[in-house]
Amino acid sequence: MIDVAIVGAGPYGLSVASHVRSLDGLTNVAFGRPMEFWDRRMPRGMRLRSPWAGSHLADPAGALTLDAYARACGSAVPRPIPLETFVDYGRWFQRHAVPDLDTRTVTRIEKRDGVFHLEIEGKDGVEARAVVVAVGVGPFAHRPDQFRELSRQTVSHASEHASLDGFAGRSVLVVGAGQSALETAALLAEAGARVEVLCRGGAVRFLVRSSVLHRLGPFSRLLYSPAEVGPAVLSLLAAAPSLFRRLPGPLRETWCARCIRPAGAAWLVDRLRTVTLTTGVSVVTAVEKGRRVTVLLNDGTERVVDHVMLCTGYRVDVERYDFLAPEIREAVVRVQGKPCLSAGFESSVPGLYFAGASSAWTFGPLMHFVAGARFAAERICRDLRRRLAS
Secondary structure, three states, rough: OEEEEOOOOOOHHHHHHHHHHHOOOOOEEEEEEOOOHHHHHOOOOOOOOOOOHOOOOOEEEEEEEOOHHHHHHHOOOOOOOOOOOHHHHHHHHHHHHHHOOOOOOEEEEEEEEEEEEEEEEOOEEEEEEEEEEEEOOHHHOOOHHHOOOOOOOOOHHHHOOOOOOOHHEEEEEOOOOOOHHHHHHHHHHHHOEEEEEEOOOOOOOOOOOOOOOOOOOOHHHOOOOOOOOOOOOHHHHHHOHHHHHHHHHHHHHHHHHHHOOEEHHHHHHHHHHHOOEEEOOEEEEEEEEEEEEEEEOOOOOEEEEEEEEEEEOOOOOOOHOOOOOOHHHHHHHHOOEEOOOOOEEEEEEEEEEOOHHHHHHHHHHHHHHHHHHHHHHHHHHHHHHHHHHH
């Protein structure tokens, strides 16, 4: 039996694993293919919206930063950071921080007599006293009801594509107005597609840095955290997950939504010149006819296109973690599918921890970004030390 099993090898899983390895006397194993979601379920050509300071993975010594990676590679990393570069950085981090990563998939987790039993592909099994779930947002891709019955050939979620080259010459309707939607639209247009973006809001927002608020020297740090998650002042609250956790639930939801409301990076503006941006509309119905889709909008107009690309985000729901046994999922106390966690990221199931986006309801918007990995890893390790030492 081992002490800790970490499930997932993205930025959060690798960061947690690197910290757990530093705990003397605790045996541990981390499972997953390094940076798999970023590599296989995000289109090539994308760039990170998060700033440099908010894009480092977290090892205990703080030595395996993007700066260290750039020095090791002997070349500067472009900004904004290309997806391919970030994936390579994550794998470089894994080779140094978690060299014994088990790249097999955990297919099922049960708990019997206070011990977690993990089934691994290949029919092997592992027993663990504690489990950290850090598998990312992959299971949570949101497909609105209007599109639920349509085939994947005509309607797909942006997370289903590692490349958009196959859309050249086709008409594509992009649903959404956040970074994913706007950058996907730009990439589609650059691949040769005819693209229109549908946005429910009255305008498409771009995150243009304030020429005043960001140039006040030390005073700017009183308004924005280094990760810059959220607008002025709220950014500081987002960077304080322990404080955020103490807020009343409704206030947490309101401020979290304010910090991560749909918007695109300013560097996308020029790349969207050939893309039609339609605001103030929503989809009423969508009907598949042959190899095309007819979409009726709430303003009474229709669109007939070759494909609909859903950039409708992710909705955390523990029920979608199908590798967790039903009795475990049922025992996790949740709010609208999201787990309620302790100050140490532990769920209501003793010994079961959640990191990453699944912890955002408790700890706030920082957990939706790589920038939250250090806080999560440190708090989880502190709690594991307390729990497993007793």
